[in-house]
Amino acid sequence: MMNILWGLNIIAVKMGVEAAGPFTAAVLRQVIVFAICAPALRIVPGRMRDLLLLGVLSGGVFYAFVNWSLAVATNVSALAIAGQLGAPFSLILAVIFLGERIHITRIIGMFLSFLGVVLLVFDPAAGKEIPGLLLTAIGSVIWAMSSLLQRRIRGVPILTIYAWMGLMGTLVLLPIAMWQEPEMLRAVPDLRVRDMGWIVFSAIGSTICGLGAMSWLLQRHPVTTVVPLTLAAPVISVVVASLYFETPLTPIMMLGGAVAMTGVAIVTIRTAERQKAG
Template structure:
């Protein structure tokens, strides 16, 4: 029996892409379980500390890039997790958060236009409008009304992710492991004081936390951050951006489904409709943006 693959993709590439999406998709469960057991700021601190330990050997001064590396560490290594972990802590329906998190893609496009002078045409504008419209539909779902604080925090985290994506564009040529080493170090240094100030009871209780609770945080750090993003980098080294980027669109679908099944939370018709519209918009923006970047190379 032969396995059919996309043009240019062999069986190993497909398996790596599947692993990447599964790790990212399941991460929403790991984050929720880690936050519930250890606290949002403490769990985030441990996650970044693990990333730093793994990548520490690649930590080095990169002339002309240190401002961006430190800035990325503050944004993507610390502030992003402050908002995302807080959103997960206050929310029950994580499927709604997984849908709302897709707003980061149109945010990134808007920031690129405002700050980088990028040009967008009708197709991506339509995709962006669909993304916002689909996510806005969640606000009309009675099953999601109680999740508004979590949705707002997720939107803030997605905006920070979008800003971080602009900063990361200025780090082309810097090894990915070096970037993550700085993100882990700066993230840990920023998050640790927050954990100590706002969650002293969780920090003091760390020696008594069961290993299974630590395992959730380890999964996020190694599975989602290191293996997931490592797989993405590996695929980008072998294939064009326009071929690889669409492969990431499966992860939010996995997140929505597994969160609903694992936590037994409702997945209403309005959530499904809004999520579908949002993901179609995200797919349009993602694919068109990837092709535009490819033409610029």
């Protein structure tokens, strides 16, 4: 269920962006997340700096870049592949800031992850999406930074984390939407139910249910069992995006995706094994 929710989410985000604008759609998503999680909002002594920073980065800046990338791109499958750079970027930041030591296996995995995305540039169907790919890469760096922060707030209830993310994300994204999309904001009451449904799906299905399921699983099963299973989500994203938006999956794109996913799998599985051992 978690993989399906995450895999389908790329369609929902793209449709929400097309209907409401990238920043307005992001604001609405975070407002919904906050509205649902608000009862869990509370001060967590000793964790507030990390919670607030996580909310700004993961709840605000990350969605600004992700939605912006989808607004300027037509080949959503290519962006789904590029979005997997979060795993190697997270490992690089862990080495730089946490002093984590890595060996040849994960270095090879990082290399393959980047190589797979680089291959997209040489594909006629995906090469024209360079602005979207760059924005997605920046979003992946923000996601990686957020993943380091999440390590520091272990033990905080998931709904409390997402209450702060929804609140801080709204506070970050609303001024951007007011600046860049004032007409879109004013038109929110006129959004069709179907268009609003895409945004609601992203907020509830992907963020709350998807990530809530991940938290539930990690509380009951070893990380080495759970984390590798999430690798199905990007594969679902690539396939459903290609089918829904009728964009081609060329041989080069499939090769790039396979290489990137192999690298991500190596990094993800080896990192999970290291965390369990530690």
